[in-house]
Amino acid sequence: MKTEYLTLTATFQPSRTRHRLIFPGLILLVLIFFILDILLGSVSLEVSEVITALSGTADTGVETIIMKFRIPKAITATVVGIALSLSGLQMQTLFRNPMAGPYVLGISSGASLGVAFIVLGLSANISPDSLKGLGNWSLVAASWAGAGVIMIVMLFLASRVKDILTVLIIGIMLSGGISVSIMQYFSHETMLKAYVIWTMGSLGNLTASQLNVLLLSVSAGIILSLLSVKMLNALLLGENYAGSIGLNIRFSRIIIFTGTSILAGSITAFCGPIGFIGIAVPHIARILFRTSDHKILIPGTILTGSAVMLLSDIISQMPGSDNVLPVNSITALMGIPIVIWVIMRNRKYSGIF
Secondary structure: OEEEEHHHHHHHOOOHHHHHHHHHHHHHHHHHHHHHHHHHHOOOOOOOHHHHHHOOOOOHHHHHHHHHHHHHHHHHHHHHHHHHHHHHHHHHHHHOOOOOHHHOOHHHHHHHHHHHHHHHOOOOOOOOOOOOHHHHHHHHHHHHHHHHHHHHHHHHHHHOOOHHHHHHOOOOOOHHOOHHHHHHHOOOOOHHHHHHHOOOOOOOOOOOOHHHHHHHHHHHHHHHHOHHHHHHHOOOHHHHHHHHOOOHHHHHHHHHHHHHEEEHHHHHHOOOOOOOOOHHHHHHHHHHHHHOOOOHHHHHHHHHHHHOOOOOHHHHOOOOOOOOOOHHHHHHHHHHHHHHHHHHOOOOOOOOO
8 A cells, every 4th residue: 555645744744823824814815805806807896886785875887796797706706616626625535646636537528518418408498597497407417417427437447547647648538538519510509609608617607596506506515525524534545444444435435426526517517617726726725734634625625716716717807808718718827837736746756646
């Protein structure tokens, strides 16, 4: 059994004083970014205008901008950061692979395929923006199913193929090989355009009913993640050792699979496939907290993911400009340097996961 990862992380003993400083700092950072995400945009707003809008006494136009667009978008960014970061953290632990993430391993592509069946395959009159009530749950359930199938396939392959690089290559192949081109070919022109725009990733197109479904789904995924803390800590030692100390491996996989599929699938269903957050943020959290204990990493990853995604949204909307960049392009610019650093760093610690 390889224990290099434990040896490496053991050199950074958890410091309660350090954590007491970092957690409040991250909470403050999230609050600052959340407020900035509401204030900044094509129309600059004052803090007083936001306060009056929240009290219902602001100008109708300002109130519409804040209550209908910016606050829901900021909430969506926060939820996206939490969900993708947690799913990435769980996959990195489960696969013992520092490069695991919903985008790289094809989880997001599987979820996208599930969404495509709903958006492109069932009816020319159905779109993500027109789905209501049961339709929203159908969309997110299809996304969960697609993500879950790929998760199962990847874990099966990981149990048979021990080389990390090979697993990553297989994941990339799955991600690139999952194609909806046939459905796109036969779909209605309007639906095809809506689907292509959806694949670029967006935080600002959710309806109120979709945001409610997203919040409920991600909350369920977070609960499962919190319930799996001890399982994840045990799996850091490897499945053989975890089983020898009494961990039910099959049950643990089911819980982690379910939580990860719900988290990654829910985000993909309504916001499109958003890359690099799931890979990069867990490593940022490990650097900040200097621990491998998931009791610390899970809340730390939640806060870090929220801050990173809110910052990405602020940058993507180019404050003071009418232009809005795809959020995927911003997360890529922020995540790629971290991914490169992880690859270079782990050349010295081959197989630490």
